Amino acid sequence: MPDISLNHLAVVVDNLNDALGFWCGALGLERAGTTQSITGEGVDVAFLNLGDSRLELIQPTADDSGVARYLARRGPGLHHFCLEVPDLDNMLQALRDSGVELINEVARERDGRRYAFVHPASASGVLLELYERM
Amino acid sequence: MPDISLNHLAVVVDNLNDALGFWCGALGLERAGTTQSITGEGVDVAFLNLGDSRLELIQPTADDSGVARYLARRGPGLHHFCLEVPDLDNMLQALRDSGVELINEVARERDGRRYAFVHPASASGVLLELYERM
Numbered sequence: 001m002p003d004i005s006l007n008h009l010a011v012v013v014d015n016l017n018d019a020l021g022f023w024c025g026a027l028g029l030e031r032a033g034t035t036q037s038i039t040g041e042g043v044d045v046a047f048l049n050l051g052d053s054r055l056e057l058i059q060p061t062a063d064d065s066g067v068a069r070y071l072a073r074r075g076p077g078l079h080h081f082c083l084e085v086p087d088l089d090n091m092l093q094a095l096r097d098s099g100v101e102l103i104n105e106v107a108r109e110r111d112g113r114r115y116a117f118v119h120p121a122s123a124s125g126v127l128l129e130l131y132e133r134m
Numbered sequence: 135m136p137d138i139s140l141n142h143l144a145v146v147v148d149n150l151n152d153a154l155g156f157w158c159g160a161l162g163l164e165r166a167g168t169t170q171s172i173t174g175e176g177v178d179v180a181f182l183n184l185g186d187s188r189l190e191l192i193q194p195t196a197d198d199s200g201v202a203r204y205l206a207r208r209g210p211g212l213h214h215f216c217l218e219v220p221d222l223d224n225m226l227q228a229l230r231d232s233g234v235e236l237i238n239e240v241a242r243e244r245d246g247r248r249y250a251f252v253h254p255a256s257a258s259g260v261l262l263e264l265y266e267r268m
Contacts, residue, residue: 003162004161004162004163004184004185005184005185006140006143006184006185006187009140009143009215011258011259011260012258012259013258013259019258022234022256022257022258023257023258025232026228026229026232026234027138027217027225027229028137028138028228029138050138050139050140050217051138051139051140051186051187052185052186053140053185053187057258074208075259076258076259077212077254077258077259077260078211078212078213078214078215078259078260079212080212081143081212083161083184091161094160094162095160095161098159098160100156100160120211122156123156123157124145124146124147124153124156124157124191124210124211125145125146125147125209125210125211125212126145126211126212
């Protein structure tokens with residue numbers, strides 16, 4: 001396993017069933033588990049296997065969610081990607097020391113997964129998520 | 135090797151040196167070769183290793199290139215990604231049969247690499263490149 005690897009690549013869609021029709025039905029990617037409703041964030045998500053990483057399809061389910069606003073402003077398409085690093089605290093410290101703007105100055109945790117986001121202003125316009133490898 | 139894998143993920147940047155300062159300098163990704171100038175397309179590109187796949191940084195070098203227009207319209211950020219398939223002609227036939235809109239109805243070839251693009255209208259807003267595995 002390299003030091004830094006791609007965990008997933010995320011696409012915002014307006015209709016998850018239509019999107020699955022393309023990515024799985026026509027193209028042939030395989031589902032990784034069932035669709036999850038993350039009510040706290042107002043989204044439904046489906047993961048598809050993509051070699052060692054995954055493609056995440058995100059459909060907003062609440063008009064006031066961040067993803068719904070993104071979809072309204074930019075349309076469907078690539079939203080963010082997520083890199084796995086061995087030690088997230090070390091990485092965040094190194095990024096702060098380099099003057100990189102972070103959305104989360106310190107790691108957050110959900111379902112046992114430690115993560116943080118780098119601000120697009122510092123990452124070539126990319127919303128970059130960082131995971132600590134589990 | 136799975137049937138479909140991620141070859142690369144591409145980000146449009148306005149300044150390749152600044153972008154390399156973040157992705158390599160601060161984050162620690164490693165270069166995969168040197169910067170290439172693709173004069174026919176009006177871009178400079180740098181590839182970075184990302185596990186089994188690669189991150190491609192693209193800077194337009196001509197104001198009238200498609201990538202320059204994209205940068206002017208959308209700003210820097212995620213541009214496209216590229217999946218590798220075992221048999222590109224079979225895949226394109228299957229996609230046409232499914233009513234998927236292709237930018238290249240038949241495979242194109244450059245430097246011995248066979249490729250085609252799927253139109254974002256059929257791929258959840260994503261500009262999707264397909265490579266035939268070499």
